[in-house]
Amino acid sequence: MIVMRGIRGAITVARDEPALILDATERLLRAIVERNGFAPADVGSALFTVTPDLVSEFPAAAARRMGWTLVPLLNFTEIGVPGRLERCIRVLVHINTEMTQDAIEHVYLEGAVVLRPDLTGR
Template identity: 50%
Template sequence: MTTRAIRGAITIDRDEREHLHERTRELVAAIMRENDLTTDDVISVIFTCTPDIVSDFPAAAAREMGFGAVPLMCAQEMPVPGALPLVVRLMMHAETDRARDRIVHVYLRGAVALRRDLAQ
């Protein structure tokens, strides 16, 4: 097994706790599914949010999905003028047999604009 970093992002429509949790779960589930991972494979997850998201921590949604034993951290993105608003990003570190070029980075909804080269 090798440790790999997996990137992903999703936009939310509004800064409301339940909506943030729903979209965070959507992103985490897609990354897990696309990379054939279980929570036992995950070493850690770093979440970031744009400064306009303050309703809750995305990590709270991951804990609801069974990530309670996985180290999770949340941080705020830099407030760059003109940047895409209402974005949750993550970097997941996981143990996998996949080669680096077979890792699937997941960009959903409006976040596709961030990395069109990686979005499916």
Template identity: 50%
Template sequence: MEQNSSEDIYAATEELVAEMIQRNEIDPETVSNIWITVTHDLDAAFPAVAVRRQPGWDFVPLMCAMEIPVEGSLPRCIRLMIQVNTEKGQREIQHVYQRGATVLRPDLARQKQL
């Protein structure tokens, strides 16, 4: 993410959520809640607003929180956890790591390329 602006936060969140939904074939009706965390340097907007703007996500509970600001952690990083009622096993779920966040789990980030 380039800057700590509401536009950049919304765009990055929308991109991340869209990729998670597409890769895992998620229907909002199967989602119990979404947790969204941001690093301490992203405070211009609530990323949950970007999820609310998507059709069908009106009634899904959303929670925004700050990551623990550990020295050396990634700057300007948005992470999310979607809790879904699914029949998929742990190894079938496609995790999404974009841009600089691929360093968090390079093994899972590579799945997208396979």
């Protein structure tokens, strides 16, 4: 049975530069696709967030650059909680799949591995 599942992911960047944001987001999305084996046609939507210190580019532009032209995408700014991880891009991808929830592989790269150490060691 096909159901909708969410896949979480996050990655950090060294600086607030458009090329760094786009390249990191694309790397994150490619890792999510590779580990979970889906195509753009399986994606219901994707929600991207950035920490308040990233303002130079929309991460969703990386998904468009990858060919996700028909996928509904939105960008948001995370709450600026003091002392939390900086320069972080997060994504929640909704896919239509037959995978069970425990088979989904969430992806945390670079400095973002600290966000969910329980999931990064799978």
